[in-house]
Amino acid sequence: MEDIINAFGIDQRLIIIQIVNFTILLVALGYFLYRPILKLLKEREEKIVQGIKDSEMAALALAEADSEKQIVLSSAHEEASAIALRAKEAIEVKTADILATAQDKALQVIKDAELKSEQLKKQALADSEKEVAELAILATEKLLREKVS
Amino acid sequence: MFSLINTAYAEGGGIHVALKPYIVGEFFGIPITATLLTTWLTMAILIALAITIRHQLSAIPGKLQSMMEMLIGGVFDYMSDVLESRIMARKYFGVVMTIFIFVLTLNWVGLLPGVTSIGYTHEGHFIPFLYPAATDLNITLAFALIAFITIEMAGFVTLGFFKYAGKFINFSSPLAFIIGLIELISELARLISFSFRLFGNIFAGKTLLVVIMFFIPYVVPVPLIAFEVFVGFIQAFVFAILTLFFIKLAAAEPQH
Helix, strand or coil, rough: CCCHHHCCCCHHHHHHHHHHHHHHHHHHHHHHHHHHHHHHHHHHHHHHHHHHHHHHHHHHHHHHHHHHHHHHHHHHHHHHHHHHHHHHHHHHHHHHHHHHHHHHHHHHHHHHHHHHHHHHHHHHHHHHHHHHHHHHHHHHHHHHHHHHH | CCCCCCCCCCCEEEECCCCCCCCCEEEEEEEEEEHHHHHHHHHHHHHHHHHHHHHHHCCCCCCHHHHHHHHHHHHHHHHHHHHHCCHHHHHHHHHHHHHHHHHHHHHCCCCCCCCCCCCEECCCCCEEECHHHHHHHHHHHHHHHHHHHHHHHHHHHHCCCCCCCCCCCCCCHHHHHHHHHHHHHHHHHHHHHHHHHHHHHHHHHHHHHHHHHHHHHCCCHHHHHHHHHHHHHHHHHHHHHHHHHHHHHCCCCCCC
16 A cells, blocks of 8 residues: 555645645636626526517507407497498488479479460460450451441 | 656667656645646636636627537537436536546646647756646546546435435345445545546547657647547546536436
């Protein structure tokens, strides 16, 4: 045993010094390297998880907004076509009204015209009768005058 | 040809390979070895790097920070998977990660030019200032002890003293007693396997490089150095991953 220790130059003080060296390095690396880097990695992991969660929420919100947009659009479409339908109906009713009124008016005008022409006819007849009578009277007067003379 | 004395390089026609660490000097009676200096240099590099990264830390990472984030985050996630608990992973992360980073950097620093070649001559022997740290059994033994203590602590903390001790000292049946004894021996054998695996690999690599440089100093050592870079990584990885798996085993409920 002594020979082995001598051959390899084993010295317990050197072993203890080396253990102390290791401990110093362990503490130094732990303080300057392991702890800050593991902390940084953990923080980054948390940030990534938070980022993914946020993006998922954003995607959800976007999908909600999209469906809402669809609902709003379709209701607007429905409303617009209802309005258009109503307008068409209103126009049709109004057109019919106008047409009816116009027809009435036209009939009235025709009626009036007929009445007026009838009246004019009657007037002309009366006038011509009066004239014929006057002419007859005048002719009679003339005949009488001739005969008298 | 080969001898177990404090020499670093080919000397006078022979290659000397030292099992003992080179003693550069003494400080209050404590020998200061070349491997210890290398360890301190490595620690300084690592701490400086850590402080630099700490000061440049930002939410949007640079290249260095990205690399560190991948390494630290990846190892932490892997440990959480293996230990099946983030709390357990947080508890043992520091030790496992430091073992990996420290052993890896020690192995790679050991391959830098200047390490093993810059030094002084003392009484006819060349003494380098820096030498691959894992070629010193004191250092690998220290790592093995740290891993061993961490593993045993994990067992005691997770299962409680008596339940964990019951894994090794079990009188419920003769078979259970023998199995417990074998478990105890294999537990203690880890100290040896941990320390000698790292020591053996790095020492062999270093020796191979010394031998090849003695015979063919140009070009040929390059692929070997590249291979040693790989070995350095694998050894650090194996050391750390075995520590992790033994922690997992120690913390597992005993099976009857």
